[in-house]
Amino acid sequence: MINFAGFGRTLAVTLIVSASLVGAAKAQEVSEEQLKTARAAIDAIAATAGFDNILPSLAMRAKASLIQASPNHEAEINATVDEQALALAPRRADLEKEAASIYAKTFTQDELKAIADFYSSPVGKKLLSDGPIATRSLMKAAEIWAAGIGRDLQVESGKKLQDILGAPAAAEGGEAKPQQ
DSSP, rough: OOOOHHHHHHHHHHHEEEEEEEEHHHHHOOOHHHHHHHHHHHHHHHTTTGGHHHHHHHHHHHHHHHHHHHHGGHHHHHHHHHHHHHHHHHOOOHHHHHHHHHHHHHHHHHHHHHHHHHHHHHHHHHHHHHHHHHHHHHHHHHHHHHHHHHHHHHHHHHHHHHHSSSOOOOTTTTOOOOOO
């Protein structure tokens, strides 16, 4: 049987702490200057560029769902959903404002300026464009390195254990042979 005696108290404390943190975050006001600097940092790192496809993706899903339900009205559905999506497009600015607010609350004015300055520089732009390529190459190199290290660890440990135990130890994933 599971004991839930302290569970309610723990849940209550967690909820109270969470609510106070949310309240503190909402209460933290940011100036227009902080928002402007945050916006510059967000633009420099293209932090919200990945969100550009949200509304078009949602429109495509809505079209597919509505067309599946009423296949004889595809043209009307496409036109209506496109019209509504365009009407909702200005609300994208709300997300930009929220992003700026989050960054302004997370970083100091000086940090935001440094972020914007660095990522607006040629080397910052190069890091943004070529960084993912370098990261993929690094991950591949780490996989190759790990495979070699794992192989060598297995082989060398097997040799040492063979000397210590006086029997062939498991090497390269094989089973140790019993002594005769």
